[in-house]
Amino acid sequence: MSKQRIVVVGNGMVGHHYVETLANTNLDVEITVIGGEPRPAYDRVHLSEVFDGKNPEDLAMTTREHYKELNVSAHFGDFVATIDRENKCVVTEGGRRFEYDKLVLATGSYPFVPPIPGGDQEHCLTYRTIDDLGEIKASAKGMKKGVVVGGGLLGLECANALKNLGVEAHVVEFAPGLMGVQLDEGGSKMLRRKVEGLGVCVHTGKATQVIKKGEEHRLRMEFADETHLETDMIVFSAGIRPYDQLGRDAGLDVGDRGGIVIDYHCRTSDSDIYAIGECASLGNFIYGLVAPGYRMAEAAVSQLTEDKVSFSGADMSTKLKLLGVDVGSIGDAHGRADGAQRYSYCDENAEVYKSIIVSQDNKKLLGAVLVGDASEYDTLLQYMLNEIELPEAPEAFILPSVEGGESIGLGADALPDTATVCSCYAVTKGDLCNAVQNGATTMAAIKDVTSASTGCGGCAALTKQVMDSELIKLGVEVNNDICEHFPYTRIELADIIRVKKIKTFDELLDSHGKGHGCEICKPTIGSILASYWNEYVLKDEHISLQDTNDIFLGNMQKDGSYSIVPRVQGGEITPDKLIVIGEVAKEFDLYTKITGGQRIDLFGAQLHELPAIWRILIDAGFETGHAYGKSLRTAKSCVGSTWCRYGVDDSVGMAIDMENRYKGLRTPHKFKLGVSGCTRECAEAQSKDIGIIATETGWNLYVCGNGGMRPRHADLFATDLDKSTLIKYVDRFLMFYIRTADRLQRTSVWLENLEGGLDYLKEVVIDDKLNIAKELEAEMAVNIENYQCEWKTTINNEERLKRFQHYINSEATDDNLAYVVEREQRRPAFEDEKNKAEVIKLVG
Amino acid sequence: MMNNWVTVCDETDLVSGTGVCALLNKEQVAIFKISKGSALYAISNYDPIGKANVLSRGIVGSVGDDIVVASPLYKQHFNLESGVCLEDEAASVKTFPIRVTDGKVQLQAAS
Ligand code: SRM
Ligand SMILES: Cc1cc2nc3c(=O)[nH]c(=O)nc-3n(C[C@H](O)[C@H](O)[C@H](O)COP(=O)(O)OP(=O)(O)OC[C@H]3O[C@@H](n4cnc5c(N)ncnc54)[C@H](O)[C@@H]3O)c2cc1C
Ligand code: SF4
Ligand code: FES
Numbered sequence: 003m004s005k006q007r008i009v010v011v012g013n014g015m016v017g018h019h020y021v022e023t024l025a026n027t028n029l030d031v032e033i034t035v036i037g038g039e040p041r042p043a044y045d046r047v048h049l050s051e052v053f054d055g056k057n058p059e060d061l062a063m064t065t066r067e068h069y070k071e072l073n074v075s076a077h078f079g080d081f082v083a084t085i086d087r088e089n090k091c092v093v094t095e096g097g098r099r100f101e102y103d104k105l106v107l108a109t110g111s112y113p114f115v116p117p118i119p120g121g122d123q124e125h126c127l128t129y130r131t132i133d134d135l136g137e138i139k140a141s142a143k144g145m146k147k148g149v150v151v152g153g154g155l156l157g158l159e160c161a162n163a164l165k166n167l168g169v170e171a172h173v174v175e176f177a178p179g180l181m182g183v184q185l186d187e188g189g190s191k192m193l194r195r196k197v198e199g200l201g202v203c204v205h206t207g208k209a210t211q212v213i214k215k216g217e218e219h220r221l222r223m224e225f226a227d228e229t230h231l232e233t234d235m236i237v238f239s240a241g242i243r244p245y246d247q248l249g250r251d252a253g254l255d256v257g258d259r260g261g262i263v264i265d266y267h268c269r270t271s272d273s274d275i276y277a278i279g280e281c282a283s284l285g286n287f288i289y290g291l292v293a294p295g296y297r298m299a300e301a302a303v304s305q306l307t308e309d310k311v312s313f314s315g316a317d318m319s320t321k322l323k324l325l326g327v328d329v330g331s332i333g334d335a336h337g338r339a340d341g342a343q344r345y346s347y348c349d350e351n352a353e354v355y356k357s358i359i360v361s362q363d364n365k366k367l368l369g370a371v372l373v374g375d376a377s378e379y380d381t382l383l384q385y386m387l388n389e390i391e392l393p394e395a396p397e398a399f400i401l402p403s404v405e406g407g408e409s410i411g412l413g414a415d416a417l418p419d420t421a422t423v424c425s426c427y428a429v430t431k432g433d434l435c436n437a438v439q440n441g442a443t444t445m446a447a448i449k450d451v452t453s454a455s456t457g458c459g460g461c462a463a464l465t466k467q468v469m470d471s472e473l474i475k476l477g478v479e480v481n482n483d484i485c486e487h488f489p490y491t492r493i494e495l496a497d498i499i500r501v502k503k504i505k506t507f508d509e510l511l512d513s514h515g516k517g518h519g520c521e522i523c524k525p526t527i528g529s530i531l532a533s534y535w536n537e538y539v540l541k542d543e544h545i546s547l548q549d550t551n552d553i554f555l556g557n558m559q560k561d562g563s564y565s566i567v568p569r570v571q572g573g574e575i576t577p578d579k580l581i582v583i584g585e586v587a588k589e590f591d592l593y594t595k596i597t598g599g600q601r602i603d604l605f606g607a608q609l610h611e612l613p614a615i616w617r618i619l620i621d622a623g624f625e626t627g628h629a630y631g632k633s634l635r636t637a638k639s640c641v642g643s644t645w646c647r648y649g650v651d652d653s654v655g656m657a658i659d660m661e662n663r664y665k666g667l668r669t670p671h672k673f674k675l676g677v678s679g680c681t682r683e684c685a686e687a688q689s690k691d692i693g694i695i696a697t698e699t700g701w702n703l704y705v706c707g708n709g710g711m712r713p714r715h716a717d718l719f720a721t722d723l724d725k726s727t728l729i730k731y732v733d734r735f736l737m738f739y740i741r742t743a744d745r746l747q748r749t750s751v752w753l754e755n756l757e758g759g760l761d762y763l764k765e766v767v768i769d770d771k772l773n774i775a776k777e778l779e780a781e782m783a784v785n786i787e788n789y790q791c792e793w794k795t796t797i798n799n800e801e802r803l804k805r806f807q808h809y810i811n812s813e814a815t816d817d818n819l820a821y822v823v824e825r826e827q828r829r830p831a832f833e834d835e836k837n838k839a840e841v842i843k844l845v846g
Numbered sequence: 847m848m849n850n851w852v853t854v855c856d857e858t859d860l861v862s863g864t865g866v867c868a869l870l871n872k873e874q875v876a877i878f879k880i881s882k883g884s885a886l887y888a889i890s891n892y893d894p895i896g897k898a899n900v901l902s903r904g905i906v907g908s909v910g911d912d913i914v915v916a917s918p919l920y921k922q923h924f925n926l927e928s929g930v931c932l933e934d935e936a937a938s939v940k941t942f943p944i945r946v947t948d949g950k951v952q953l954q955a956a957s
Contacts, residue, residue, distance in 0.1 A: 545861055550918040551918075809867050
């Protein structure tokens with residue numbers, strides 16, 4: 003018998019998945035795939051990333067060569083025009099004919115363009131393919147304004163794309179709200195509020211009647227309510243329609259809302275023809291997401307094998323980031339089920355909306371809507387998919403957690419083995435556990451073996467949790483080595499360095515490590531060496547350990563230039579010093595901004611300019627602000643008793659003293675101080691690593707607060723201290739943190755992981771339970787004594803200054819730098835601006 | 847000409863374990879000296895992922911047996927011998943022949 007001939011029409015995401023899956027079975031078949039687009043399958047889901055600077059080629063899911071290796075005969079850029087069921091063959095527009103034993107339709111869908119008079123003129127576009135992207139870019143070039151018709155998921159994504167192209171983006175929606183399919187009313191309103199806050203204009207309840215030539219812009223849209231909107235371009239994103247024409251013409255059954263009708267085995271009304279992905283209709287439903295399409299592809303492949311898997315529908319829950327806003331929609335978001343009850347929480351200040359829909363008996367989760375904060379998405383999804391019984395008060399899922407309250411997140415252990423962890427690749431918890439048992443003990447190995455978290459990546463955290471928990475069950479120690487070069491944690495390395503008095507990286511590498519080191523262990527060890535011995539960080543032995551930020555004593559910006567942040571102790575600054583900063587900024591044309599840390603950042607300095615700038619600053623009495631190091635940033639202060647009518651003590655003075663005491667100290671991560679003059683707390687000291695608040699009788703000390711990615715309120719550590727006791731405690735606290743924290747662990751996370759917690763910390767620092775207080779204080783004293791302003795040392799060292807030049811053999815400067823003036827200051831040009839006329843090029 | 851070696855600096859200008867950038871005709875070349883052994887390496891200075899001329903300012907080290915530099919912008923690793931980017935082969939960079947003669951560091955210009 004000759005080989006079975008399988009012909010696949012359409013090489014989109016699903017068609018490709020079918021081919022790949024089939025080719026990887028051991029079936030002896032002849033595979034042909036015919037794709038209408040000029041290129042092999044690519045990742046449509048991440049299409050919009052091309053507007054963020056990705057190359058279209060980066061989206062490719064396969065290549066012609068790869069298909070060749072799989073022995074697949076592939077043809078691109080030619081659409082199939084007809085199916086001849088009688089002779090079992092298809093014919094392309096280009097006249098080519100392919101015979102099949104089984105035919106698979108994976109033709110996907112196309113954007114629906116509402117039949118509006120004038121909707122077919124130039125600059126009326128759609129958004130689905132790589133070719134569309136080119137047209138959108140071309141149309142937006144040099145233009146001011148763009149409209150997206152459709153306020154659904156794709157429409158908003160497209161609005162973001164327009165924004166990224168520098169066009170003022172408008173969304174016109176017929177319905178009263180945004181994303182009406184996935185969100186309830188509250189969620190939709192919050193999304194609108196956020197989207198508008200991001201500068202996208204939203205027009206809802208607008209029915210476009212006609213599109214004419216515009217007066218100020220290229221086009222003018224006239225609406226049923228007699229208003230109008232002018233724009234330079236329109237992108238239609240008003241829904242998708244299945245590409246089912248081929249099937250219709252061939253007499254296959256078609257669903258009421260379009261789509262080629264299939265059964266649970268993905269067979270159409272002709273048993274030799276399958277349909278999968280967005281062109282297929284199961285029970286009158288079209289699955290417009292990629293994961294269900296993949297499941298159909300797998301089900302269709304399995305029909306050719308022994309085990310016939312069926313496709314009986316899929317979960318349509320989604321989590322995504324639209325214009326940077328987190329949005330999640332799970333299950334029955336509209337609460338349509340009988341007796342469904344909704345809990346909702348809305349915080350207009352933080353711009354967060356969450357609601358959950360539960361069954362009548364309050365026991366099962368039916369659906370959820372999350373806008374502005376989707377961190378509970380994974381947990382809620384697992385509750386719904388696995389019908390896990392809800393806790394007593396399910397509203398706790400959406401209410402902000404109260405201090406001291408228990409989080410009711412669902413640990414990996416609570417999930418049944420059948421729970422789907424990765425929905426992109428249908429990987430269950432059981433699959434992951436099996437993989438771990440069979441030796442996949444790192445995330446890389448898990449990804450390799452199971453494909454989990456290689457799609458949208460949304461399941462990465464849960465996958466890691468399941469893996470770690472399984473490893474612990476197997477009694478495997480979870481590997482906490484800092485990197486491949488040292489089989490130790492940061493704490494262990496710090497102990498080795500301290501006890502063996504090791505002074506250089508090479509010494510440590512020879513005695514305790516292997517290889518050449520890397521960007522993880524080098525800066526970590528550099529920081530430990532500096533914490534204990536506090537030598538000039540740019541000595542030859544240490545220089546190769548430092549990040550570029552530490553070598554050039556400034557933060558590298560996205561174009562390779564650096565920023566300059568002089569220290570402004572406590573945020574107090576004289577008019578004269580302000581003038582110097584202004585003068586320097588003017589002389590070197592530096593972008594100037596007040597930072598979130600009460601000081602001033604000057605951006606856009608090139609390497610060769612850094613020493614000259616710092617010389618002027620140092621002559622005027624400034625010091626380096628260590629904005630580049632893992633070290634003390636700022637001591638934020640409020641004005642306190644110096645001027646404020648409520649101030650009970652001199653918070654500014656205290657902040658300045660503390661900042662001077664700890665400046666330059668190298669720590670596992672950066673740390674920050676805050677000092678407030680009274681309980682009104684205008685310095686936000688309770689969000690800092692060390693917070694100090696004046697009381698009528700002394701100072702209250704707070705520790706381990708954090709802003710940033712995961713804010714943590716500081717804990718009250720000791721009350722009504724006099725200044726010398728306060729300093730003693732802070733010295734001990736910081737040195738203990740340096741000794742025992744992990745790499746890049748802020749004090750907040752360190753405390754949360756410290757066995758014994760706050761009470762233990764108090765015992766060590768206040769009661770000196772470990773009998774190390776004297777040692778800690780002495781170590782701090784050495785540090786304070788060895789302080790030097792690294793910039794001052796550097797500008798007085800000819801040898802060092804040689805590095806501050808772009809080329810070692812030329813005085814020329816980097817020719818890739820290009821700037822644009824915005825709000826009266828220069829900023830780096832974006833890639834697509836680099837060739838424009840108004841760009842300032844700095845060619846040396 | 848076949849052997850047009852161009853001197854760019856003295857060997858003593860290089861600090862072990864770090865890189866510098868040299869201008870070779872119109873190209874930016876990142877030159878590295880590693881701490882163990884005396885080998886020198888030269889690759890393009892342009893980071894195709896961060897889209898800036900910064901590779902000479904990355905941290906040098908190893909990943910398995912590969913000697914690499916990590917871009918200071920987003921930390922992708924580039925093999926100093928082959929220019930291959932370990933995270934994304936499509937982002938690999940050019941390498942340049944390099945040698946030391948009489949204490950002078952020399953790059954070979956394209957002929
Ligand atoms: C300049 C500044 C933003 C501004 O324009 O205001 C800034 C800029 C950066 N911040 Fe920040 N942060 C700035 C205030 C803050 C604040 C506000 C504050 O200090 O009160 C916070 C939240 C408070 C906190 O840290 O708890 C903050 C939380 C972060 C975080 C998150 C830390 C965390 O624990 O979650 C990072 C990322 C990190 O360190 O890993 C970060 C990292 C950065 C980096 C270093 C990112 C980078 O690698 O390029 C930025 C470089 C600055 C530069 O090139 O000079 N920045 N950053 C602010 C400088 C303050 C200063 O004078 O030194
Ligand atoms: C901008 C955008 C963002 C998206 N975001 C997400 C998301 O976040 N999550 C998610 O799950 N889904 C998302 N989707 C949807 C997802 O891309 C689709 O579900 C998926 O691509 C469907 O795959 P498919 O193979 O069925 O169809 P398609 O990918 O559309 O592929 C069909 C292919 O068949 C070709 N074709 C059609 N007719 C013929 C013919 N007669 N002959 C030959 N070839 C033909 C077409 O040219 C096309 O290349 C997004 C889609 C877009 C456009
Ligand atoms: S929040 Fe901080 S790290 Fe993020 S862009 Fe602003 S300055 Fe940079
Ligand atoms: S859920 Fe998308 S990669 Fe796992």
